[in-house]
Amino acid sequence: MMFRRTVAALAAALALGSAAAADEPVARPGRFADNPIVYFVVTDRFANGNPANDGSYGRKREAKPQDDIGSFHGGDLAGLTAKLREGWFRELGVNAIWITAPYEQIHGWVVGGSKEFKHYGYHGYFALDYTKLDANMGTPAELRELVATAHAQGIRILFDVVMNHPGYGDIQSLSEYVTEPETDKKRGMLWKGYEAATLRDYHSWIDYNDPAWLQWWGPDWIRSGLRGYTEGGSDDLTKQLAFLPDFKTESDKPVGLPPFLKKKADTEAVELPNTTVRGYLVAWLSRWVRDYGIDGFRADTVKHVEYPSWTALKDASTKALAEWKAANPKAAIDDAPFWMTGENWGQGIERTRHYDIGFDNMINFDFQRRAEAKGAELDKVYAEYARTLAAPATHNVLSYISSHDTKLFDRKAILDGATALMLAPGGVQIYYGDESARPDGPAAYGDPQQSTRSDMNWASLDSAALAHWRKLGQFRARHVAVARGKHWQIAAQPYTFARVLPEDRIVAAVGARGTVTISVADVFADGTRVHDAYGGGSATVAGGKVTLDADPRGVVLLEALK
Ligand SMILES: [Ca+2]
Ligand SMILES: [Ca+2]
Known part of the structure; x- marks a missing residue:
């Protein structure tokens, strides 16, 4: 029921031009996955x-x-x-x-x-x-x-x-979740004065050997190369992509919350x-x-x-x-x-x-x-x-x-x-x-x-x-x-093709100039009223063909009208 309502709403929202229902294109959006x-x-x-x-x-x-x-x-x-x-x-x-x-x-x-x-x-x-x-x-x-x-x-x-x-591990987040007592020189893994870090000297404010890093994600969670942690591997699954920490998603070891998250109020x-x-x-x-x-x-x-x-x-x-x-x-x-x-x-x-x-x-x-x-x-x-x-x-x-x-x-x-x-x-x-x-x-x-x-x-x-x-x-x-339709080329000049499913069919042309005659014989039956969703014109199929004035951009998008 939900689906039908949505299709109807979509068709109504997309209906072009005339208010007369008979001139609306046949809409078959298909399932989302399709x-x-x-x-x-x-x-x-x-x-x-x-x-x-x-x-x-x-x-x-x-x-x-x-x-x-x-x-x-x-x-x-x-x-x-x-x-x-x-x-x-x-x-x-x-x-x-x-x-x-x-x-x-x-x-x-x-x-x-x-x-x-x-x-x-x-x-x-x-x-x-x-x-x-x-x-x-x-x-x-x-x-x-x-x-x-x-x-x-x-x-x-x-x-x-x-x-x-x-x-x-960026300096700001690290500074917010540090729990170790400060010393004269350090707050956790950060050297004091870290607030002034610049693009040039960023890494010099961080001590990558400090045990405070164990209070970050922790070695149960990630490979990081930090002291006390496993290093990233050389294979696709365990490598540290762009030096990022790599989650131990393959591990069957039960873990607790990462230490920093326990402290994050x-x-x-x-x-x-x-x-x-x-x-x-x-x-x-x-x-x-x-x-x-x-x-x-x-x-x-x-x-x-x-x-x-x-x-x-x-x-x-x-x-x-x-x-x-x-x-x-x-x-x-x-x-x-x-x-x-x-x-x-x-x-x-x-x-x-x-x-x-x-x-x-x-x-x-x-x-x-x-x-x-x-x-x-x-x-x-x-x-x-x-x-x-x-x-x-x-x-x-x-x-x-x-x-x-x-x-x-x-x-x-x-x-x-x-x-x-x-x-x-x-x-x-x-x-x-x-x-x-x-x-x-x-x-x-x-x-x-x-x-x-x-x-x-x-x-x-x-x-x-x-x-x-x-x-x-x-x-x-x-x-x-x-x-999802079956595809075949109809003409090389202008490039014209069909896409056909049992429940839905279209013909498209690219590079069309002026008044064009397009063969639609195996797609739309004679007598079918078709609409060019790009140029806006409509025509009735006769002798397996339709003739229309193409939009100056050269695209023709043919669909059946109800
Ligand atoms: Ca905003
Ligand atoms: Ca990985």
Whole structure:
């Protein structure tokens, strides 16, 4: 019942032009897992809905943009809710928002790049306390409001989650949880005067041999190379990624709470009897699902955590979401199960073992480098994807053209990139600001990917790009056939193809000029009234063909009218 209501609401929201029901396109969005249209947003860089939470824990901005690339900039959960209310995501056809991990990050900064910037956990990859929201992101009430507002529009909320590592030991957080008596020269592992630490001399204020480090996560929890701890290994699973501490997720030894969390007054972490590191992390992460109705996760650094941990996370989260839906039937979008995608660096569209151990979907690193393809070359990509993703029929990936860890798609060619992505078989991920041609921010020599996380360009939105993405996104949201249909090329010039499922079918053309005649013989029967969702025209199929005036941008998106 919930599902039908949502489809009806979505169809109504997306209906174009005429109010007459007979002229509405036939909408078949499909199940979420079949047609994910995911918007990935670095929350801190998107929209500031609550300036009062900026600079939480004493965090600071830097005066020069070049120095400010690793600071918290003020974006938050309330900002996402405000943009949901404005219809920003709905107009793009988005059906899920993947937000950076909103739980509490290290309070201070560590040395970024080649001693170039103060690197805070604005991106959510430097966790301190998995049980609390980061105050910069917002309050529990603001998270509830975000989820409720999204769900009311049929949009799911996905958390980025990290099970491989917590954040670094930053001077500020360490200073807050030190419990050892001070000496003339030291507070715990910090040399007195540490408050004055700079990018140049940061590490000289920290004694990495001091036993006070045992009061941090503790050797039962992490590999760190610190005195009294195990060192990271040389294999993918136990190595210290970028010198981060590595959770002992593989250990079957029951552990207590990490020492610093025992002293952290506001934590909601409690001692769990006979529980391993993996057990705690799974309990902490799935708690967000049970308490707030989080619909899925995007798992970070899948390569660096053993399979059984991912299976445990998926199983616990699946149970947690079912419980939340049972307790909140009116607030759930539908009865879809918990959904999990993962980042396994470099993976393409092949079906790997990850799909057997809990992942419904994996991020596709192959598409970005092929997204500039046109015509026959693009058809090769589409045909390969449609074929591979059809076996088995549930196999799916998330393709993207820009990401926070690689690069932004060439802004001068962003319309073509959007077309290639939004007509690709399989799931897709829009990176925030791709729709508005958000420019790169300042780059760091030692960490060039920071430039991909610039502030959303609200003041300089590219309206042509935006209109283009919205047409493509809404079309895709109406048609699961784009994601899952059988693919074949209809014509080389203009490049025209079909995507057909038993229940849904579309024809698309790219590079069309002026009045075009498109063969639709095996897709739409003679007499069918079809609509070009891009150019706005309509025509009736006759002799297996339709003739229309293509939009000057050259895209034709054909769908049947009721
Ligand atoms: Ca804020
Ligand atoms: Ca690991």
